[in-house]
Amino acid sequence: MSPAQHINAALRRLPAWLFYLVAVLPPAWLFWQAVSGGLGADPVKGLELRIGKLGLQVLVASLAITPLRRFTGVSLIRFRRAISLIGFAYIFLHLLVWLLLDVQIASQIWADILKRPYITIGMGAFVLMLPLAATSNGLSLRRLGAARWRALHRLTYPALALAGVHYVMVGKVWRPEALAWLAGVLLLLAFRLPLAKWRARFAPGAS
Amino acid sequence: MVERCEETDDMAFRSDLKYSDVTPKADYLNRRQIMAAAGGAALGAIAGPALAASPYDTDLAPNTLEDITSYNNFYEFGTSKSDPARYAGALTTDPWSVRIDGLVERPGTYDLADLLKGMDIEERIYRFRCVEAWSMVVPWNGFQLSQLLEKVGVQSGAKYVYFETLVRPEEMPGQKRRLLDWPYREGLRLDEAMNPLTLIATGLYGEVLPNQNGAPLRLVVPWKYGFKSIKSIVRISLTDKQPPTTWNMQNPREYGFYSNVNPQVDHPRWSQATERRIGGGLFSRRQETLMFNGYGEWVADLYKGMDLAKYF
Numbered sequence: 062m063s064p065a066q067h068i069n070a071a072l073r074r075l076p077a078w079l080f081y082l083v084a085v086l087p088p089a090w091l092f093w094q095a096v097s098g099g100l101g102a103d104p105v106k107g108l109e110l111r112i113g114k115l116g117l118q119v120l121v122a123s124l125a126i127t128p129l130r131r132f133t134g135v136s137l138i139r140f141r142r143a144i145s146l147i148g149f150a151y152i153f154l155h156l157l158v159w160l161l162l163d164v165q166i167a168s169q170i171w172a173d174i175l176k177r178p179y180i181t182i183g184m185g186a187f188v189l190m191l192p193l194a195a196t197s198n199g200l201s202l203r204r205l206g207a208a209r210w211r212a213l214h215r216l217t218y219p220a221l222a223l224a225g226v227h228y229v230m231v232g233k234v235w236r237p238e239a240l241a242w243l244a245g246v247l248l249l250l251a252f253r254l255p256l257a258k259w260r261a262r263f264a265p266g267a268s
Numbered sequence: 269m270v271e272r273c274e275e276t277d278d279m280a281f282r283s284d285l286k287y288s289d290v291t292p293k294a295d296y297l298n299r300r301q302i303m304a305a306a307g308g309a310a311l312g313a314i315a316g317p318a319l320a321a322s323p324y325d326t327d328l329a330p331n332t333l334e335d336i337t338s339y340n341n342f343y344e345f346g347t348s349k350s351d352p353a354r355y356a357g358a359l360t361t362d363p364w365s366v367r368i369d370g371l372v373e374r375p376g377t378y379d380l381a382d383l384l385k386g387m388d389i390e391e392r393i394y395r396f397r398c399v400e401a402w403s404m405v406v407p408w409n410g411f412q413l414s415q416l417l418e419k420v421g422v423q424s425g426a427k428y429v430y431f432e433t434l435v436r437p438e439e440m441p442g443q444k445r446r447l448l449d450w451p452y453r454e455g456l457r458l459d460e461a462m463n464p465l466t467l468i469a470t471g472l473y474g475e476v477l478p479n480q481n482g483a484p485l486r487l488v489v490p491w492k493y494g495f496k497s498i499k500s501i502v503r504i505s506l507t508d509k510q511p512p513t514t515w516n517m518q519n520p521r522e523y524g525f526y527s528n529v530n531p532q533v534d535h536p537r538w539s540q541a542t543e544r545r546i547g548g549g550l551f552s553r554r555q556e557t558l559m560f561n562g563y564g565e566w567v568a569d570l571y572k573g574m575d576l577a578k579y580f
């Protein structure tokens with residue numbers, strides 16, 4: 062067996078529910094830190110930024126699953142739904158921190174969503190992910206049929222592009238780190254482009 | 269101090285925090301209290317590192333030294349709030365000199381010690397309002413900028429004061445990248461600079477100013493958003509034209525030359541109607557932002573007749 066096959070064999074023994082279980086730990090830890098002073102002078106901002114970052118990292122990981130298989134043969138496809146839903150849940154928490162702990166004032170929430178471009182874009186990304194989260198179950202897949210379901214789930218791509226743009230826009234200056242994440246997202250999206258020849262060259266044997 | 273803290277409900281959360289928790293200078297606290305008790309004595313500025321209560325002090329309880337020195341915007345050291353505390357230790361602040369030029373009687377490159385000679389260092393407990401809609405209360409030590417300007421002599425044609433921060437990428441890692449157009453630049457109208465509230469800070473909590481807060485000399489203009497309070501100053505220039513200022517150069521639509529704290533004029537990124545007081549923990553409520561950050565009594569006249577939505 063190739064190393065990739067060894068890894069895949071090991072992965073087959075992992076149940077998906079383990080991902081959900083482990084996923085509870087980072088936000089729980091962050092929340093505890095925020096309450097107990099571990100996130101510094103401004104725990105509201107600290108929590109908001111960290112959980113946003115965490116969500117982005119997990120969503121980017123979900124986007125990397127297909128290219129990972131193409132280039133290395135290691136397949137995490139079986140966990141893609143879990144990873145994506147976890148990423149979505151983190152972003153939902155990011156949004157809740159913003160609503161409940163940061164802005165707080167109901168009348169200001171709408172104003173901010175409409176008036177502040179970086180919020181508008183982040184909200185756009187979140188809204189695009191809603192139908193994906195809602196249909197990430199076997200029943201929806203059967204109801205929609207594989208083709209339509211897959212077409213719907215291509216919304217991931219614009220959602221993540223917007224998320225990357227949101228991160229860049231959050232900065233008051235061009236932050237190299239945010240630009241690197243946006244570049245990473247765009248690169249992962251570029252792998253989806255239907256460039257048959259290019260694919261064939263880089264991944265002989267892959268689907 | 270404890271009574272002070274409890275005066276305001278919203279500050280009750282920190283009524284357990286006293287100066288003595290964050291600074292070893294218990295005697296310094298006592299001295300302040302004695303002077304306050306002596307009534308009028310509090311008004312006079314005392315030469316040297318005097319610690320008389322100032323009529324400009326806010327009644328709010330200051331943030332802890334930990335808060336004030338760990339949560340900073342100082343892009344010369346990086347864009348994260350924790351970068352300055354992490355990296356500013358490497359900054360050499362001695363020797364330090366300040367070039368004072370332009371429309372002044374006695375231009376020159378002043379060594380820090382010469383510059384400080386004769387300046388009356390006072391304590392001023394000021395509110396500090398960041399454009400990012402958070403705020404702190406900071407017990408600065410420093411002298412009035414007006415005193416320095418009088419010392420170097422302002423020529424009659426001068427209308428503005430221009431400031432520059434040190435450029436030293438070897439010690440300021442943020443400057444290795446072009447995050448902003450270095451050097452950091454700021455400016456004030458001359459009457460703003462001469463206002464008694466306008467301070468050049470040299471210390472914090474009765475101690476030497478920490479590097480991350482802008483050692484050895486920084487401006488403090490408490491009725492303006494924090495970014496106007498330029499740090500680690502190496503040049504002061506008097507001009508007859510409005511000088512360029514860093515954030516205005518970076519994004520003129522978002523940051524104006526004046527940048528007075530104004531809850532009615534929204535910033536494209538942040539509503540300025542409310543602020544989060546740092547130190548209140550995860551569940552602290554937002555508070556209303558005050559016009560001119562509560563310093564209108566002393567500064568509103570400077571802007572009489574001006575459209576503050578236009579000159580934001």
Ligand code: HEM
Pocket residue numbers: 109110111113114115116117120152155156159174180183184185186187220224225227228231
């Ligand atoms: C897919 C959706 C989203 C992703 C991946 C995401 C990710 C991020 C990231 C990575 C940051 C910056 C972290 C840092 O600077 O270290 C951030 C900041 C932020 N995000 Fe999001 N976000 C998303 C959606 C939203 C939504 C829906 C909202 C609110 C409606 C929002 C509001 C904010 C705010 C207020 C900040 C902080 C801005 C500041 O520095 O003050 N985000 N987000």
